[in-house]
Amino acid sequence: MHPTTQLAHDLNDAFAALNFEVYEGPEISSELFEFDHMNFPADHPARESMDTYWLTGTADERAARRLCLRPHLTGASIRYMSEHEPPFRFVYPGRVYRNESTDARHERAFFQYEVLLVDEVVPLTTGKFLVDTILDTVFGTPVVTRMRTGFFPFVEPGFEVDMRCRVCGGEVPHLRTGRLA
Structure with missing residues (x-):
């Protein structure tokens, strides 16, 4: 098994043992979830095609109709929280995509792992x-x-x-x- 895949499985098991849910959002998302709900300003550089992979045919659209390969995992938190009731205890592992030049520290597709814990007092x-x-x-x-x-x-x-x-x-x-x- 690839080391990244093995580490993800090990992390999922460790969090599941502490009663965290493992959540996976879609790899194709929208401007609404990836930027609008995340409070990225309309002119933020991450919204540009030099940073985000926008799907062909949606460039003139906005919000939920403008589709992209997910540039980060955090947009999945909005999806999860809209489908569940608090308190929230979940992890979301997955591949993300950024329009970057590949070098020793950057890759166009890479793995992220995020944790969200929301309760009254943490x-x-x-x-x-x-x-x-x-x-x-x-x-x-x-x-x-x-x-x-x-x-x-x-x-x-x-x-x-x-x-x-x-x-x-x-x-x-x-x-x-x-x-x-």
């Missing part, structure tokens, strides 16, 4: 504990992680999670920016 410490628990479970040993703030137009506050490389331990000289302590 402290940030719970998020950090959840991340550490999941990664410890998947990798079988403690993993050094950090949560750092990140701006996303669709959530406040927003965070990104980094983990120390399991191969080099964070010691690759050309990858030392933002190195985990």
Whole structure:
């Protein structure tokens, strides 16, 4: 099995053991779910064809009628929340597509994994504990992680999670920016 596929299965199993649902949204989506509902301004660069794969024949359309290959997974959260009642505890893994030049750090189709936990009270410490628990479970040993703030137009506050490389331990000289302590 491909390592990315295996990791996705392992993550799904770890989250399912904590009563998270695994959700998969469609790979063909719309401007409505991918941008409008996510609070991307109408003139945001991500809406341009140089970043998003728009389906032929929908370029003159707007909102739900303008179709694209999903450029990120977050639009699936709106779909999920419109079909279910809170509180929400789900993960959504999947392939996404971006019109990018391929190089060592960029690919036109790649895999993302997102988690959404919405309840009346969820402290940030719970998020950090959840991340550490999941990664410890998947990798079988403690993993050094950090949560750092990140701006996303669709959530406040927003965070990104980094983990120390399991191969080099964070010691690759050309990858030392933002190195985990």
